[in-house]
Amino acid sequence: MVNLNGEIVSSTTTLSNTNRSFLYGDGVFETIKIVNDKVLFLEEHYFRLVSSMRIVRMEIPMNFTMEYFEEQILNLAKATNCSQSCKARITVFRNDGGLYSPETNTVSFIIQTNPIENPSYQLNQSSYEVELYKDFLVTKQLLSTIKTTNKIINVTGSIFAKENDFQNCLLLNTDKNVIEALNGNIFMLIGDKLITPALSEGCLNGIMRKQILKIAKKIENIEVIEGVISPFDLQKADELFITNVIVGxxxxxxxxxKEFTSTLAIKLNEKLNELIQ
Structure with missing residues (x-):
């Protein structure tokens, strides 16, 4: 089952072949974690979604409040029996009509859910090797900081990683600096400095990125920096880790x-789980 514009319908429901998200990538989305009937980081997700809608000039319906957003997600989670631990994706897309130039800026939405085995964040410390993905570069612009349905760089990068037996790849911007992983933000620890790329570098304005920044700033003897990471910095690092809302x-x-430790990541993960309890 899925939630289509507030109505729970069969997951076999098909969207129109003139759907603008399908034809032009004319949509934005949020991937959300639900634990014990609660949307984690609700306010941050809601405001990022409506901000993304404004950036791409979509009309925001009057009834699309944070309470409505929460209600629609939780209704589907309950209907699919996974409200104790699941991930949900809400995709908002511009309604049909037009070519590149749309006939309307009104929108529709669809929500999907999938169960997650562990409600708490589990730190996976098994082998996890990454490489740079150099085929395509991410532009340093506002669109790069939001989640649109055009994710072809992430798709081709994932194929590259799979073909070469890497667990993930790191993306570069047009200055050839590291900005993020295929599925989340990147953090680098060098000595007592925890560095993550600034939003001006073109990285995703990640929800988990915000949480880790808040948590890390409260840890003694750690200097938190939003700045620039060059590929040469990676081999100087003591730790590297990726963050997103589903994995943590x-x-x-x-x-x-170069091989890395995970001492700070373990500490941050403990504090993250305390935050969501």
């Missing part, structure tokens, strides 16, 4: 010939 923190164990 994913330590990177190897980049080329």
């Amino acid at each position: 923190i994913q330590p990177i164990t190897k980049y080329r010939k």
Whole structure:
């Protein structure tokens, strides 16, 4: 089952072949974690979604409040019997009509849910090797910081990673600086400095990125920096890890010939679980 515009319908329901998200990538989305009938980081998800809608000039319906957003997600989670631990994706797309130039800026939405085995964040410390993905570069612009339904760089990067037996790849911007992983933000620890790319570098304005920044700033003897990470910095790092809302923190164990520890990642993961309890 899925939630289509507030109505729970069969998951075999098909969207129109003139759907603008399908034809032009004319949509934005949020991937959300639900634990014990609660949408984690509700306010951050809601405001990022409506901000994304404004950026791409979609009309925001009057009834699309944070309470409505929460209600629609939880209704589907309950209907699919996974409200104790699941991930949900809400995709908002511009309604049919027009070519590149749309006939309307009104929108529709669809919500999907999938169960997650563990409600708490589990730190996976098994082998996790990454490489740079150099085929395509991410532009340093506002669109790069939001989640649109045009994710072809992430798709081709994932194929590259699979073909070369890497667990993930790191994306570069047009200045050839590291900005994020295929599925989340990147953090690098060098000495007592925890560095993550600034939003001006073109990285995703990640919800988990915000939480980790808040948590890390409260840890003694750690200086938190939003700045620039060059590929040369990676081999100087003590730790590298990826963050997203579903996984939480994913330590990177190897980049080329350099192997990394995960001491800070373990500490941050403990504090993250305290935050969601």
